[in-house]
Amino acid sequence: MSIWRIKPISAFEADMKKSDLKRVLGKWSLTAIGVGAIIGGGIFVLTGTGAYYHAGPALAISFIIAGIACVFAALCYSEFASILPVEGSAYAYAYGTIGEIFAWIIGWGLILEYAMGSMTVAVSWSGYFNKLLKIFHIQLPEWLTTDPASYTGEGFSMNLPAFLIVLFVISILIKGTQNAAKANNMIVLLKVSAVVFVIIAGAFFINIDNWSPFIPEATQIIEKESTHSAYGITGIISGAAAIFFAYVGFDAVSTQAGEAINPKKDVPFAIIASLLICTILYILVSLVLTGMMNYQDFNPLGKYPDAIKAPVAYAFDIAGQGWAGLIITVAATIGLISVLMVMIMGQSRIFLGMSKDGLIPQVFSKVNQASGTPKTNLMILGAVISIVAAFTPINELADMTSFGTLFAFTMVCIAVWMLRIKQPNLTRTFKVPALPVIAVCGILINSYLIINLSAKAQLFSGCWLLIGIVIYFSYSKSRSRLNNQN
Template sequence: MSIWRVKPVSAFEADMKKSQLKRVLGKWSLTAIGIGAIIGGGIFVLTGTGAYNHAGPALALSFVIAGIACVFAALCYSEFASILPVEGSAYAYAYGTIGEIFAWIIGWGLILEYAMGSMTVAVSWSGYFNKMLKMFGIKLPEWLTTDPASYTGEGFSMNLPAFLIVILVISLLIKGTEKAASANNFIVILKVSAVIFVIIAGAFFINVDNWSPFIPDVQTIIVDEKPHQAYGLKGIISGAAAIFFAYVGFDAVSTQAGEAINPKKDVPFAIIVSLLVCTILYILVSLVLTGMISYQDFNPLGKYPEAIKAPVAYAFDIAGQAWAGYIITIAATVGLISVLMVMIMGQSRIFLGMSKDGLIPPVFSKVNPLSGTPKTNLMILGGFIATVAAFTPISKLAEMCSFGTLFAFTMVCVAVWILRIKQPGLERTFKVPALPVIAVCGIAINIYLMTQLSLDAQKFSMGWLGIGLLIYFLYGKRNSKLNNPQN
């Protein structure tokens, strides 16, 4: 009955043999899944809020810090993926090392990470989609494109495009992982091309005066009608924490291990390559963007209030290059679909792993034999994400997602260290070099970044974890397969 019971590695191996998921993903498809999730939120969405609310032109340094924090976690994820190539990501890793209660907490944190990430991207996609429609002379009414908290009019309002894009992605994912991966591969090629275009074309319109001062002095600005301290070294750190959810992509690679052809080698490869490629692109884009226009122009109460929703496209508009805005807006609108696709896919696989272990209801582990996908799981998840995305403002969602991501990364660094000590003889096709140093650095930097998130985000996130513990003790602990070995 112990809450610290550990799921044996042999049980994971038995799960892999019984799995109804189809192994259809090679190393480049897995890498594309990582890139597909990482490139999107950070570049097309949070560069504006990161620059104005936190770091100014020094946003590039925020991406460097977030990238370094991710490298420590990515190495730990890679070692785990080479030992336990199963769906469930950090949840499964903790279950096999630290114990059930930790696994539950991490799984619940991952739900926060992926669900909030999916909702954030859906809301952001809506912003780019509306901008694209305006370019072609179509303007949707505000009450159909705005959540109730942000709506300035009277009566009912909802973000209908955010709702519909989630439903569209769910319908694609239900058809099968192979088809979804093929669509993702195409979108990733389009998206990376657009990012490289932004870097090259934007470089011609950089005004170096916009980088001065590169690290603005600490000052109080108004964010969501509340005073907020920004800039300076603290702003760079808080910026790194706020944009951290953009790096959720390499985590998503590990959730697909159950569908990888050669997971022990290909998952670590995809995790590291996708992270390195995207970090470099992030740094370059943030430098170009803050060089093209002043970080102060991303003020939602200033001259360009819509720039906060679609910062890259508006940067070219403000620079007088509307033609480039067309290309970027269309690419971002299409590109954000793959981010949403990967996040929902990752979330459903975590539910699948938790349900197989009995910690959440069995409906989440039912796999459709024709498509090889957890159809019911996806439909329930899609309905929830679509509804919340339609009625919630983006700023609250993004920071809660960052908390879930940082929390999961911290626990993975702890768990891989424990497993190395407890079971040093396990076969590891990838080993973290200088593990104690890497693990300590990963734990320290992730915990520190968590403390730099807004107080509201921390309160909401701790409340979420509290609800999770309540559900565990009321349902998960009693129904756990380890508690009922006969099942």
């Protein structure tokens, strides 16, 4: 009955042999999944909030710091993926190295990353979709685009676009991973093209005066009900923590290991490639954006109150290039669909792994024979995510998503180090170079970024983990497959 029981490597190998998932993903499809998840809210939404509320033009440095934090974790993920090429991501890695309670906490924390991240993206998509409709002079009523808590009118309201886009994505995913991957590849090609367009076209409208001072003097930003520190070195660090949500996604590659054709080689390649590609694009876009618009112009109470909601598109609008804003709005509207697709896919595979181990109900591990996907699992997730996205104000969800991601990254850095010590002779097709140094750096920087998240996000996330521990001891511990085998 030990809460520290470890799932043996042989059990993972047996699960892989019995898996009904279809191995249809090559290394470039896996890389596209990573890029598809990473490029989305980060470039199209968080660049404005990161520049105004945190770092100013030095947002590029924030992206570098967040990217470095990810590199340490990405290397550790890659080593694990070469040992345990199974669905479940950090949850499975912890189960095979540290113990069941640790794996459960990570799995429960990953819900913050994927399920709540999906809700955040669905609402972000709704904002871009409404902006796109306005370009064509179509205006949906406020009660159909606003959650009840944010609605200023009377009577019923819901965010209908957010609700419908989740159901649309679910309808694609349940048809099969191969079809979903093809759709994702096309969307990713469109998104990357749009980002490259922003970098090249935006470079012609940069005013270098907007970069001065590059690191603004530390100050306090006063809002309606609160104040918080911004700019300076502290602002750069808090900016890195806040925009970490932009990097959610490269670990989604590891959740698809059960469907990779050659997971031990292709998953590590895709994790590192997708992270490097997106980090470079993020840095360049943040430099172009803060060069086109002064960071102070993203003030939601200032001259351009809507600029913070769709910063890249508004930067081109203000530069008098409305046609470019239209291209970006279309690309963002379509592009965010692939982020939502990958996040829901990732969450369903984590649930699939946890269900196989008996820690959550067996309904989540049923795989449809025709499509090779966990259809019921996806439908349950779709119902929950669509309803929450439509009826809940989720201003804090981006930070809570960042908490779940940073927490998982920290645990993976610890776990890969422990496994190297405990089982040094395991076959590893990819090994982290200078592991103790890389692992310690990953643990320290990710923990430091957690500390720099908002106090409210830390409180909510802490309560979420506490609820998870209660569920583990009241339900999962006694139903664990390892416990019943023993």
